[in-house]
Amino acid sequence: MEVFGDGHRLFIQSMMSRGMMNISEVKEVISECGLDVETEFKDKVVKFVRLINQHIGPINLEIRKGLEEENGQPYYILANTAETSISRLSSTYSPNELELFKKLIESIVENEDGKIGSLAAMNLTDKLEKKIGKEEAENFFNRLEDDRWIRKNTNGKISLSVRSIVELDQYIKDVYPDYVKFCSLCTKLCLQGRGCENCGAKFHIRCSNVFFNKQGSNKTCPEPNCRAPWGQVVIH
Ligand SMILES: [Zn+2]
Ligand SMILES: [Zn+2]
Numbered sequence: 469m470e471v472f473g474d475g476h477r478l479f480i481q482s483m484m485s486r487g488m489m490n491i492s493e494v495k496e497v498i499s500e501c502g503l504d505v506e507t508e509f510k511d512k513v514v515k516f517v518r519l520i521n522q523h524i525g526p527i528n529l530e531i532r533k534g535l536e537e538e539n540g541q542p543y544y545i546l547a548n549t550a551e552t553s554i555s556r557l558s559s560t561y562s563p564n565e566l567e568l569f570k571k572l573i574e575s576i577v578e579n580e581d582g583k584i585g586s587l588a589a590m591n592l593t594d595k596l597e598k599k600i601g602k603e604e605a606e607n608f609f610n611r612l613e614d615d616r617w618i619r620k621n622t623n624g625k626i627s628l629s630v631r632s633i634v635e636l637d638q639y640i641k642d643v644y645p646d647y648v649k650f651c652s653l654c655t656k657l658c659l660q661g662r663g664c665e666n667c668g669a670k671f672h673i674r675c676s677n678v679f680f681n682k683q684g685s686n687k688t689c690p691e692p693n694c695r696a697p698w699g700q701v702v703i704h
Contacts, residue, residue, distance in 0.1 A: 475501025476520050483531060483546040488616055488631045490543050517544065525549075534634040537582065537660040538619065538627065540674030545634045552638035560615070564598050565608050571595055572609075572618070573636070576628055577644045582659030583627035586620070627660055651675050652691045664689040666696035 475498070482497045483489065489497070494513060499505045503512060517531050524530065528550035535542055548556060554570060561569065571592040575584050586609075593605045600608075609626070612618045619629045628636075637657050641648055651658040653675035661670045669691040671679070679690045680698070687698035 470515055470519055472519055472523055475503065476516070476523070479516070480520060480524065480546075483544070488543050488545040490541060494544055532634050534630040535672070535674055536619075536630040537633065537658070537672060538621065540672070540677070541630075543630045543634075545631055547635045552636075552642070554636060554639050561608075561611075564596065564600055567596055567598075568592060568600070568605065568608060569612065569617070572612075572626070573628065573632070573640065574644070576626065577640060577647050577659065580663075582661070583621070583625040586624045586626060589626050633657060633659070653679060664691060664694060664696065664698070667691050667694035669694065 478501055479497050482493075486493070495505045495509065498513065498516060503516070505512070517533075521530050528548060530547050530549050532545050532547050533542060534545055554566060554573075557566060557569070572584075572589060575588065575592060576582060589609060590602055590605060593600055593602065609618070613620060616629050616631045618632065619627050621627070640657060649658050649661075649670040650656060651661060651672045652669040653671050656672075658670050658672055661672045662676050663670050666689060669689065671690055676690060680687050688695045689698055
């Protein structure tokens with residue numbers, strides 16, 4: 469029986485300072501705790517995180533696993549379970565910055581492909597009641613990227629990172645019920661993915677890849693009520 473100890477505390481501290489960790493970062497921290505990560509890592513990390521969650525649950529924190537929509541990479545994220553609204557970020561960002569972040573989220577969620585161009589993002593500043601300069605806005609977007617709330621791809625397009633998807637999932641569902649789509653395979657929020665031409669269902673890239681790999685050469689839509697020959701609209 470695993471006992472809560474210094475290793476788990478170290479893991480929580482690392483999580484708090486970074487906000488999220490990828491698998492190799494998790495491996496690194498766990499091995500620093502003296503745990504052998506070479507064998508049965510998956511099983512060990514599940515038990516390790518479960519024990520931590522039992523301890524931090526009463527203070528409304530939870531470590532959750534999420535996948536980056538663009539590349540399917542798994543991450544562990546420290547989420548606040550009590551305060552789902554974006555206003556809980558008010559100790560990190562100014563009210564005006566949070567307004568801009570909200571507008572950014574809105575425009576990403578409303579876009580079918582789940583991302584917006586950097587110019588469009590910059591133009592969101594015009595919609596703010598209290599104006600902020602372009603340079604200030606650019607610095608703020610860089611901070612959001614550094615804090616791993618957003619990602620910029622090689623074309624400069626901005627999307628929400630797995631941290632936002634996991635931590636702001638409830639906020640996004642509550643505020644944009646008419647726009648959000650869910651992956652038909654994993655039922656989770658899906659901003660960037662593939663859509664079916666026939667039924668309009670949307671799927672994460674990774675979820676649909678797993679599905680199609682099992683299917684072989686005659687690919688059909690993963691949606692059980694559709695199953696039309698797969699001629700997907702690629703919208704990522
Ligand atoms: Zn999915
Ligand atoms: Zn379909």
